[in-house]
Amino acid sequence: GIQVEQSPPDLILQEGANSTLRCNFSDSVNNLQWFHQNPWGQLINLFYIPSGTKQNGRLSATTVATERYSLLYISSSQTTDSGVYFCAVEWDGGSQGNLIFGKGTKLSVKP
């Protein structure tokens, strides 16, 4: 099956700093999403981005499908950005609905 690798596994930032999180995948995909899991365990969808670039406030994401990676940018980080960021992909050659998650990047933003 498709492999999903996220980097870095852990990231510590000072409030106000910028960061880039990466998601590499091993095969072509027709669905790619980014999620944030807050310290209380709630999972929130940030982006649906199988290709191209999207922005939502201080967050933006870019997927280069031909090179099999996606990037999540966080600018001017805030303590509320802390948590774990996951990417999830659906292999183009697999069953619809089989959405596979990476192991996540744990982000800690210090005041």
Added chain:
Amino acid sequence: NAGVTQTPKFRVLKTGQSMTLLCAQDMNHEYMYWYRQDPGMGLRLIHYSVGEGTTAKGEVPDGYNVSRLKKQNFLLGLESAAPSQTSVYFCASSYPPRVLAFGSGTRLTVV
């Protein structure tokens, strides 16, 4: 509009006991999913459903069964619980183009 609701939120089982986790969504979503989350492992797909009356296996289906008798409900069953099934279980549903909305999770401990 409650979104995705999981019951129960917490449960402790003895090894060998059975139980059913209920997921309900009121968004008329076609797709529903069950994931488990373990430390350092990210979210792993157990089973999913692409519509009422259908189910499919995910990455880690062994030891679990599911049913989708009604469009709004997706049940996850453990017939004979094992300590390895201690985990946090998340249900999700999705709308085109399969953007996931998650429930708040069920923390299950098997002793």
